[in-house]
Amino acid sequence: MKNVAIIGGTGYGAIELIRLLHTHKHLQVKKIISHSQFGEHITSVYPHLTGFVEEPMEEFEVTSLIEEVDIVFFATPAGVAKELIPKFADSTVQCIDLSGDLRLHSKEAYEKWYGKQAAPKELLNQAVYGLTEIYHEQVKGAKIISNPGCFPTSALLGLIPALENKIITSNHIVIDGKTAVSGAGRTPTASTHFSDTNENITPYKIGKHQHIPEIDQVLSKIAGDAINTTFTTHLIPMTRGLICTIYAELAKEISTEAVIDLYRTYYEKHRFVRIKEIGAFPTTKDVYGSNYCDIGLHVDERTNQLIIASAIDNLVKGAAGQAIQNANLMNGWEEAEGLDAIPIFP
Incomplete structure (x- = not known):
């Protein structure tokens, strides 16, 4: 059994880590680190953890x-992990950010997209981008993992098989993303207030979302050429869940059936x-509370486009679940350990 620390212990990502790790055969949560609330019991913030986590939160x-x-999971805001991870450089501790x-x-x-000073180049060179299904072998030998963002996980898993197999062009890829309010984190803001989000859909960060360069960076590497996607995000009145509907120009004539066969072989x-089967498309409820990514595909012959719908739970496959999936690979365990749960419905 290996011991785990979670840094940033009161955020939604940390709470999902605690929930999922509770059933893990090889990992146990040893320490929960909170800069703002050390000394307090996490049950004072999240009473549902009563009987599961009794130790008080600690200072780093x-x-x-x-x-x-x-293993240390960094469930922290931007700007924190890059300062703390180098402190583990001379140890055997595995770090997942x-x-x-x-x-x-x-x-x-x-520095342009996050508005903060970047991590040292040496640290960036050591980190493996943990999009598990795509960089499976690289994750196995890693000591430091950079867990992908929630939108990039959905969009990239949806796009990469088509781009890698050259069935779409790289000229004009449009990604229409919609996410639940938990994607904005636990700290309340005017835009996440119930009165603003309920019965409302809000486009946000148009043209300046920090996930844009992340998506473009990976797709450009896959394509071997610079790709600039059009990526728009919308806040929708749900607690959790995320879906990307993606539009890409076809590079050759192909049927929906053939595309589905290609994706099934790829994954x-x-x-x-x-x-999904032909004519079927995912919903966020299909993956609620789980580590699954569900993908539906359609070839629109009228517009010569491939339409891809890709749904995940933003807190699981988009955060804590994928982090645990990477930890499993890093340690040679069954990839689904701690994650083999049926999605919650309704």
Whole structure:
């Protein structure tokens, strides 16, 4: 059994880590670190954890972490993990960052899109981008993982098989993303207030969402050429769930059946990606509370476009679940360990 520390212990990503790790055969939560609430019991913030987590939250102290834990999950806001991860450089502790600190290779891009100083180049070079199904082999040998963002996970899993197999062009890819309110985090704002979000759909961060360069970076690497997507996000009145509807120009004549067959072959060894039957498309309820990504596909002959719908739970496959999936691979365990749950319905 390996011990885990979760840094940023009161956010939604951390709470999902605690929930999922509770049934993990090889991992146990040893420490929960909170800069703002150390000394308090997490049950004072989340009463539903009563009887499951009894130890008080602690302040960050690297020496005790190195001595007592094997894996650290950073469920922190942007700007924190890049300062803390180098403190573990001379240890055997594995670090998995759920923030965006290590996702962008370019220092200039990070500072432009995140508005913060970038991580040292040496740290960026060590981090493996943990889009598990795509970088499966690289994750196996990693010590530092940069967990993908929620929107990039959905969009990239939806797009990569088509782009890699050259059935779509890279000229004009449009990604229409919709996410639940939990994607904005736990800190309340005017835009996430019930009166603003209920019975309302709000486009936000148009042209300046920090996930844009992350998506473009991965797709450009896959294509071997620069790709600039059109990516728009919308806040919708749900607690959790995310879906991307993607439009891409076809590069050759192909049927919907052939595209579905291609995707099923591409993901046949990856149990957490499920491809829908012809004429069927995913909903966020199909993956609620689970680590699945469900993908539906349609060839629109009238417009010569491939339409892709890709749904995930933003807090699981888009955050904590994928982080655990990566931890499993890093340690040679069954990839689905701790994650083999049926989606919640209704």
